[in-house]
Amino acid sequence: MAMASGTVELATFERRLGRVQADLRAAGVSAMLVGPSSDFFYLTGHDAHASERLTLLVVPADEKPFAVVPRFEAVLLGERADLLDVHAWQETDDPIAIVAGMLGMGPGSFAVSQQLWSTFLIGVQAAIPGRDWRDATPLLRPLRMVKDDAEVALLREAGRRTDVAWEAFIREPISGQTEREALARLTRLTTDQGLKVNWGICASGPNAASPHHHTGERVIGEGDAVVFDWGGTLGGYNSDVTRTIHVGEPGGEFRRVYDVVRRANQATLDAVRPGASCASLDATARDLITAEGYGDAFLHRVGHGLGLDVHEEPYLVAGNDLPLEAGMVFSDEPGIYLDGRFGVRIEDAVVCTATGGERLNEATRDLVVLD
């Protein structure tokens, strides 16, 4: 992640940390342990770096939050003295022992952030055995999945810039390029917009039938459907867009599948409103695609939350009865994948407002045919 701090006010982090502490007390949890991740950034504005050197934010239910960090990185947290205390460890210290000592010797229940490396959790579990360890995700989910205005503004601007990159991308032919070359050009156009790009997929021809294809050296040519799924970050917040183009005039089945996916994307958007369940959005897309005879080829959920992580709560998947709320931002990305032949996916980011869904991406969804 490349997250610019300073785009969000320090008071915002104070409020978030205070909310976590109130939630910890309500849940009877002693403290939350947060490793370098989007959770760390969300709570402090600091883009902590995950490595073998322990960096850990500890948010006790009743005391001032503190961070245990490598000594020579402590300066990076210097502006946050009002938010948290910093305990720096030297290269020859045992940081696990420092954390264990600070967590105290009494009984306790600890919530652990999703992405903390297991090596650190196992270390702390061994140092203070007999405690209760739980996933912090249920505690953080209500905070993170409802975006405030500043977060929506960053997501909107990240989406807009990604659209600009796409509109430039489809002005030139791609036949003869490898998947890797085509994706590199799209990446370049996206970084030219001031976004930081960390991932992307270009899947061509039969590879497009694999939703998470690993972009490779296949040469794109006449008759290929090509799926591009990519995004970038602005102030830490992600865009995530998928468009499917065709090289040369497509045949009837591709046109039909493209139309089905496009209608499923629109129907999902139209179903967005506060109170609608996450599962109902998935069902909307799935019912439409199933009615058209492609239900078995829609291999994944219709969407996922989008924010500091590319995938986060809420997940738009069967079985998830969570009701949508205004401020939630998520992808709307139905797809149809015909093994050995081709695939089509169309994805936008959508924000749930008080009156319905609003797209954060407006790059054309018309079928684009390139040379």
Add this chain to the structure above:
Amino acid sequence: MAMASGTVELATFERRLGRVQADLRAAGVSAMLVGPSSDFFYLTGHDAHASERLTLLVVPADEKPFAVVPRFEAVLLGERADLLDVHAWQETDDPIAIVAGMLGMGPGSFAVSQQLWSTFLIGVQAAIPGRDWRDATPLLRPLRMVKDDAEVALLREAGRRTDVAWEAFIREPISGQTEREALARLTRLTTDQGLKVNWGICASGPNAASPHHHTGERVIGEGDAVVFDWGGTLGGYNSDVTRTIHVGEPGGEFRRVYDVVRRANQATLDAVRPGASCASLDATARDLITAEGYGDAFLHRVGHGLGLDVHEEPYLVAGNDLPLEAGMVFSDEPGIYLDGRFGVRIEDAVVCTATGGERLNEATRDLVVLD
């Protein structure tokens, strides 16, 4: 990570998995659980993607390894049927329950890879309570830290290409560019060499006194020392180089500090031989720098192992008595950091051979003065 599979033979992965199984039996451990990470790639050649969807490699001591993966990503493991069985889970399944069921209901001891997300470990711990959970790192360390010829060849070529990028970079002035712009140009030159670049540091002026400075919008100008620390991957294997340049003619203290750091880098290289302890290499650099009066300004260990991770075993740090072996690859990166003023770091990758240390980087270590 961007790891190209196919650069290593399938037989290599069979051998590595077999070695892990033998080590598990010897240690009395039931199975190793490996999340998406360099460990997963090292053992299977598959560049698994870390996300909220569980992907887990399980290596039982006595049975065929298996992977639990999202259904629509199972195809990505298709070529590895001889290595491992694949258990695909649907979007509405509970993958933790699948893993727990396959780990069995008897007692057991499990080794968990360093970077597995805590959310998954906590889930499995809750599903099969009462087991013993340990860090897999001590089991994997002996394998991963001694590179075979194919690994050294990739590290060497990654290093060579990074050197080429640097030599091109220093042909042009950098005064007036922001840190971000300068790093972007160096990144571009490195990706032009066919490396995938995922990180980098440009730290200028007083920022150069912060070893892990977050590259920002400071404008580089006359009188600045500028530290560049960057690298890229080739077939999954990392380069990691640091060079420090000066903008405009430097003063006497910068020259003196630069000379001390350069001699410490050389002395560390000269101390490399099989049997020398990791701690002794750190001491070699530290003693030299301390004798010159800058001991307190050498804020970090002298080096770290380099391979599929940018930081991995062995760590060249005080207290680590591990003896070097031929095939170990690590950084040699002494630095001196003068708070509020400037910093100097010079870093090469080094392979330990039967007869001593051999650098994988030969980009000039002469003091470079740029406009």
